[in-house]
Amino acid sequence: MSATLEHPGAKNVAAESEPRGTEQVAGTKRLVKGNEALALGAVHGGLEAFFGYPITPQNEIPEILSGLLPSLGRVFLQAESEVASINMVYGASAAGHRTMTSSSSPGISLMMEGLSYIAGARLPCVIINVMRGGPGLGNIAPSQADYFQACKGGGHGDFHSLVLAPWNVQEMFELPALAFDLADRYRTPVFILADAVLGSMLEPAVVPDQIPPLRKVSKEWATVGRGRRAVKNVVNSLYLDPEVLSAHNETLQSTYREARREIRYDTRFTDDAEILLVAFGIAARVGLSAVRLLRKQGMRIGLLRPITLFPFPSDAIKHLAKQVRQTFVFELNSGQMVEDVRLAVNGISPVDFYGRMGGVLPGPEELAEQIRSRIGRGDSL
Amino acid sequence: MKNEVLIAGFGGQGILLMGRLLAEAAMKDGYHATWFPSYGPEMRGGTANCTTIFSDEEIGSPIAACYDIVIAMNQPSLERFGPKVRPGGHLLVNSSMVPIKCERRDIQCAYVPAVTIAGQMAQERVANVVMLGSLLGICPAPILSAYEEAIRSIIGVKKPELVKINLDALAAGRAAVEEQLCAPV
Amino acid sequence: MSIEMAMMGKASADDRPATTCDDVECVMARPASMTDKLMHYCPGCTHGIIHRLVGEMIDEFGLLDHTVGVCPVGCSVFAYEYFQCDAIEASHGRAPAVATAVKRTDSSRFVFTYQGDGDLASIGMAETIHAAARGERITIFFVNNGIYGMTGGQMAPTSLIGQKTTTSPSGRIAETTGMPIGVCELLSSLKGVAYLARVPISSPKNINTARKYMRKAIRAQLENKGLGLVEFLSTCPVQWAMSPIAAMKHIDNTVIKTFPPGVFVDRVDPVDATSTPMPAVAHTGAEA
Ligand SMILES: Cc1ncc(C[n+]2csc(CCOP(=O)(O)OP(=O)(O)O)c2C)c(N)n1
Ligand code: SF4
Numbered sequence: 001m002s003a004t005l006e007h008p009g010a011k012n013v014a015a016e017s018e019p020r021g022t023e024q025v026a027g028t029k030r031l032v033k034g035n036e037a038l039a040l041g042a043v044h045g046g047l048e049a050f051f052g053y054p055i056t057p058q059n060e061i062p063e064i065l066s067g068l069l070p071s072l073g074r075v076f077l078q079a080e081s082e083v084a085s086i087n088m089v090y091g092a093s094a095a096g097h098r099t100m101t102s103s104s105s106p107g108i109s110l111m112m113e114g115l116s117y118i119a120g121a122r123l124p125c126v127i128i129n130v131m132r133g134g135p136g137l138g139n140i141a142p143s144q145a146d147y148f149q150a151c152k153g154g155g156h157g158d159f160h161s162l163v164l165a166p167w168n169v170q171e172m173f174e175l176p177a178l179a180f181d182l183a184d185r186y187r188t189p190v191f192i193l194a195d196a197v198l199g200s201m202l203e204p205a206v207v208p209d210q211i212p213p214l215r216k217v218s219k220e221w222a223t224v225g226r227g228r229r230a231v232k233n234v235v236n237s238l239y240l241d242p243e244v245l246s247a248h249n250e251t252l253q254s255t256y257r258e259a260r261r262e263i264r265y266d267t268r269f270t271d272d273a274e275i276l277l278v279a280f281g282i283a284a285r286v287g288l289s290a291v292r293l294l295r296k297q298g299m300r301i302g303l304l305r306p307i308t309l310f311p312f313p314s315d316a317i318k319h320l321a322k323q324v325r326q327t328f329v330f331e332l333n334s335g336q337m338v339e340d341v342r343l344a345v346n347g348i349s350p351v352d353f354y355g356r357m358g359g360v361l362p363g364p365e366e367l368a369e370q371i372r373s374r375i376g377r378g379d380s381l
Numbered sequence: 382m383k384n385e386v387l388i389a390g391f392g393g394q395g396i397l398l399m400g401r402l403l404a405e406a407a408m409k410d411g412y413h414a415t416w417f418p419s420y421g422p423e424m425r426g427g428t429a430n431c432t433t434i435f436s437d438e439e440i441g442s443p444i445a446a447c448y449d450i451v452i453a454m455n456q457p458s459l460e461r462f463g464p465k466v467r468p469g470g471h472l473l474v475n476s477s478m479v480p481i482k483c484e485r486r487d488i489q490c491a492y493v494p495a496v497t498i499a500g501q502m503a504q505e506r507v508a509n510v511v512m513l514g515s516l517l518g519i520c521p522a523p524i525l526s527a528y529e530e531a532i533r534s535i536i537g538v539k540k541p542e543l544v545k546i547n548l549d550a551l552a553a554g555r556a557a558v559e560e561q562l563c564a565p566v
Numbered sequence: 567m568s569i570e571m572a573m574m575g576k577a578s579a580d581d582r583p584a585t586t587c588d589d590v591e592c593v594m595a596r597p598a599s600m601t602d603k604l605m606h607y608c609p610g611c612t613h614g615i616i617h618r619l620v621g622e623m624i625d626e627f628g629l630l631d632h633t634v635g636v637c638p639v640g641c642s643v644f645a646y647e648y649f650q651c652d653a654i655e656a657s658h659g660r661a662p663a664v665a666t667a668v669k670r671t672d673s674s675r676f677v678f679t680y681q682g683d684g685d686l687a688s689i690g691m692a693e694t695i696h697a698a699a700r701g702e703r704i705t706i707f708f709v710n711n712g713i714y715g716m717t718g719g720q721m722a723p724t725s726l727i728g729q730k731t732t733t734s735p736s737g738r739i740a741e742t743t744g745m746p747i748g749v750c751e752l753l754s755s756l757k758g759v760a761y762l763a764r765v766p767i768s769s770p771k772n773i774n775t776a777r778k779y780m781r782k783a784i785r786a787q788l789e790n791k792g793l794g795l796v797e798f799l800s801t802c803p804v805q806w807a808m809s810p811i812a813a814m815k816h817i818d819n820t821v822i823k824t825f826p827p828g829v830f831v832d833r834v835d836p837v838d839a840t841s842t843p844m845p846a847v848a849h850t851g852a853e854a
């Protein structure tokens with residue numbers, strides 16, 4: 001994988017925050033289901049306490065964790081609802097533990113109040129959304145319609161979660177550990193956005209044979225009981241004085257700016273590209289196939305795949321927008337990430353969009369045909 | 382080399398296992414591989430299908446609109462997916478369950494009486510592995526030993542006593558197709 | 567007892583003449599308030615029987631024209647496809663809140679919810695308790711199969727101690743997951759409840775009892791007495807990994823030990839002075 005950094009000056013991705021799963025440990029390559037990879041990846045990444053409520057298409061995650069976590073002396077609890085799950089996450093995180101919940105779109109919607117409190121209280125945690133078709137009950141087919149919800153805050157108030165988007169089972173294993181590291185480093189919630197296909201497909205992945213022992217991350221702010229500490233700790237998002245709340249908001253915003261160091265993306269065939277395709281997650285897999293098809297037909301097209309959706313790889317896209325004639329965005333929604341692409345490109349070259357909704361995952365031929373027929377048609381929304 | 386294989390039939394015919402075995406064999410033979418089950422309303426009591434893709438380069442989309450190989454375990458699957466075989470591709474039909482023939486002339490079809498063959502081995506349940514073996518007759522990869530390893534690792538962990546009959550079923554399926562493709566048409 | 571008969575919702579003690587081929591007599595038909603849509607339930611699942619009972623009741627009381635059904639999220643998510651009445655699909659657990667508003671905006675409607683145990687007793691427990699506490703004039707048909715059927719057999723708040731589910735792989739343990747929630751026991755302290763009963767759907771005889779209970783739970787609403795709820799002990803042969811017959815026996819032999827059947831509250835035909843109905847709520851809206 002040729003994951004690249006937004007800022008060439010920054011340290012290498014792998015060196016800076018290597019997901020624990022990829023350290024030099026003995027591992028076996030085997031067929032792993034996407035949801036299984038997320039569950040194992042979280043445990044390898046130091047997950048201490050999981051809280052969740054059943055929902056398709058992510059049920060393998062709690063099912064695996066319900067056996068695995070207790071056997072390791074860690075906490076698994078099936079909550080009575082997603083409202084309870086996210087508030088249990090709030091509690092476990094406040095008490096200084098690596099904690100996670102997982103759900104799919106309707107359940108994530110229920111968590112939005114709690115998420116806002118978590119962000120307001122600057123608590124680290126990981127939230128997995130194996131997205132399905134919406135709105136409402138929708139269906140259980142793959143979708144990316146929760147991009148806005150995850151990347152733009154989702155709950156009330158000015159806040160963000162960091163958002164990671166895996167595109168294969170190996171990344172489904174590796175990203176949870178990275179998510180925990182980022183959550184602890186920036187004290188923000190971190191989303192992993194997968195979808196119904198990534199969750200239920202099998203693919204070879206290398207999973208270390210041994211689960212590493214827990215590495216306690218010290219959190220001086222955590223409400224673990226005062227002990228001999230000189231001051232008491234309070235986890236809170238209530239700031240009645242507007243000036244104080246304003247300053248608190250400034251802190252949050254500067255955290256998000258700092259987190260731009262963590263921008264990750266992946267490019268294919270972009271060196272000589274005249275056309276750029278931007279897609280994430282499962283859509284980028286279809287995108288890669290479409291790019292290969294179009295290249296065979298002589299089109300010089302390349303793919304950029306954001307791995308961090310927030311912070312967004314705007315500079316990299318802007319840079320390529322100067323090189324290419326046209327940019328296409330492909331998503332499994334009505335056009336959400338395309339707004340961030342347009343902001344990045346900022347009129348340098350035309351941006352066009354193709355999306356499918358309702359859980360439809362089009363084949364590469366369909367996408368290639370859409371791109372081919374739209375070349376030169378310019379910016380259309 | 383890239384092969385997009387669709388396997389379809391009734392739920393309970395071991396469709397998903399076939400796709401898994403194929404993906405496992407491909408992985409063991411050094412290929413990139415993906416397996417994706419179809420799910421949704423049609424799952425309960427109805428048809429089941431899965432897509433296995435293996436390739437010597439990184440796999441993009443884990444699903445496809447057309448396939449290089451379709452294995453049809455029942456008639457509805459033949460009707461639905463027969464038209465989706467790429468020209469020049471292969472269609473493998475479980476003729477024990479499918480009384481009709483495919484009319485396409487631009488693809489190669491083979492008819493394997495998988496249930497009869499499995500029945501002769503006194504285990505009708507291995508009809509799925511007979512069909513899987515028929516793949517060996519038309520597609521050089523993955524190699525036989527990779528399939529055998531896949532059977533040992535996937536079936537063998539839970540039911541070691543069933544390994545031998547499945548290996549025999551694999552061989553029988555291969556033989557059935559080779560005979561048919563060599564025979565003058 | 568024949569499961570087949572039970573499946574058709576036919577009463578056991580009923581001695582109608584057997585039909586012969588040359589003298590065909592229709593002894594029972596689909597209730598008029600049901601559609602002829604083929605149900606999607608697994609073989610042997612008692613959701614189908616309970617649907618039929620609901621249909622029979624709507625017919626019996628002649629309520630079809632002003633019934634609004636509120637369906638849950640669970641295996642019965644498509645219940646609206648099987649009834650001829652108007653229906654609303656609620657989000658998971660919220661049916662009592664939705665029903666509250668439908669009833670309060672026009673008290674002449676007959677409003678029922680049909681809910682599973684995950685829906686009613688887990689994610690929707692707050693809505694359940696508060697609708698009961700307020701004495702909403704709604705009727706709740708509560709299908710307790712002790713499991714999350716739709717999502718693939720996870721533990722429910724009503725799963726039995728020791729029951730193996732996909733999220734209690736070594737059996738439910740009280741120390742970490744608590745004891746099963748008895749919804750009737752829990753709600754019986756609330757004065758807004760006018761009728762509360764539990765019945766196993768395990769034999770034609772019990773199905774007849776279910777009819778009796780349902781009539782009262784409906785009357786609780788029609789006679790403006792308060793909330794009516796019937797809890798059905800229902801099977802889920804697929805997620806319990808049992809044959810349909812074994813599943814019914816399991817209800818009779820095991821499930822009723824945790825969930826004893828019977829009438830818990832009856833303020834519809836009160837037998838003692840303590841069960842006086844709560845004062846009627848002031849209704850506003852459409853009828854005004
Ligand atoms: C907010 C939300 N969380 C989770 C789900 C997934 N879900 C669908 S049905 C269900 C539980 C069904 O169990 P139950 O209510 O007992 O009904 P049954 O299927 O057993 O009849 C769950 C958790 C959902 N649809 N929405
Ligand atoms: S899963 Fe269980 S409750 Fe759902 S339809 Fe099947 S048997 Fe009935």
Ligand SMILES: [Mg+2]
Pocket residue numbers: 682683684709710711712713714715722
């Ligand atoms: Mg249930």
